[in-house]
Amino acid sequence: MADWQPDVLGDDYEQLTLPLAPDDEGDVVATLVRRRRAGGARTPAGGDDGPAPYLDVLYVHGWSDYFFQTELADFWEAHGARFHALDLRKYGRSLRPGQTPGFVTDLATYDEDIDAALAAIGHRGDGRSPRELVLMGHSTGGLTLSLWLARNPGRAAALVLNSPWLEFQTREVGRLLLEPVIGARARLTPTRPLPNVDLGFYTRSVSKDFDGEWTYDLAWRPQHGFRTTPAWLSAVFHGQQTVARGLSIGAPVLVLLSARSTLLPRWTPEMRHTDTAIDVDGVAQRSVQLGDLVTVARLDGALHDVVLSARPVRALAYGRIAQWVGAYLPRPAPVVPDADRPPAPDDAPPTAPGALGQLLSRLGAGTHRAGRAVARTVGTAVGTLRGRRSRAR
Secondary structure, eight states, X not given: OOOOEEETTEEEEEXXXXXXXXXXXXXXXXXXXXXXXXXXXXXXXXXXXXXXXXXXXXXXXXXXXXXXXXXXXXXXXXTTEXXXXXXXXXXXXXXXXXXXXXXXXXXXXXXXXXXXXXXXXXXXXXXXXXXXEEEEEETHHHHHHHHHHHHSTTSOSEEEEEXXXXXXXXXXXXXXXXXXXXXXXXXXXXXXOOOOOOOSHHHHHHBTTTTSSBOOOTTTSOTTOOXXXXXXXHHHHHHHHHHHTOXXXXXXXXXXXXXXXXXXXXXXXXXXXXXXSSOHHHXXXXXXXXXXXXXXXXXXXXXXXXXXXXXHHHHHHHHHHHHHHHHHSOOOOOOOOGGGSOOOOTTSOOOOOHHHHHHHHHHHHHHHHHHHHHHHHHHHHHHHHHXXXXXXX
16 A cells, blocks of 8 residues: 555645556546644644544545545544545546546445545454544435445444435435436446536535635536436435435434525525535435434535535534534543542542552443443344334335
């Protein structure tokens, strides 16, 4: 594997190229991005004297997108996480000349990208990492991670979804009507571009080159998006139908959505503070089929990518995430050495001395982690059984 290299985001970030199996278009890679610290050391946002990170976050972008949301990385690292972002194959940093942007025929193809990224940050599925894993996905990345976690129960402690594309804009009825047509075209002309329905309204709301706040590379995130293909859209439809049948994810899930969508063929001012990409009401209804413990947070004024919304809205979004993490993934209590303990009052019960006291303290912290692991395992098992029962009905 190659070494970490400087990243396009500047001196504070670095990237790692992850070689993947080649496909019909040639060599394929994914790219992992992380914050770089002074002297190569990676420390929490609070500095060298702050507590060690207790979470690892892996973020996956959406369609026609790549990672550039450094404020999101700042948030997670300030809340006790090591933040990593993954540019999937044929997107952003991973797009190579001659490749069809974003092209896959099955969303499960991204399993290789995700597994390579997790291995690079120390989560190989063997339970040896000292940190809990949190997956975070936006739009199509949210759909992809939901399907991955359903196929890999117990691999992550939690799932955070930012406007996940769990259902088509026409809801299930429209998707089922389109699916045979798109499926036929996927078999006959899998890479022939479909008509472009992106009129650039979302870019107008987000990009600093237009009416938005953010600066990013329009070659990697074009004004009108990449042209979709029949094979890719068929893969999305298949993933959405899998969600519709129920995923039975055992880990807690947080879904962040705008309060409203504006899906119109003409520009309106409401597009500056609504979702112009997905039907948020349809996705909210579909979200409860992800698992047994799903929290849906609706944010008035949010754009499709809620962390690119106006400052007050995204501040509320970050507050919702922090509140949810505090409830479901609280930082474990620190192990306090005996020398740092305050003296016990005369009427206090005797405490275990020296090494025994430290051992009992570590056992308590270990029991806390084990209890959370057991809870996730039980949740996964119960969710799987309920999913099977509902499918049987």
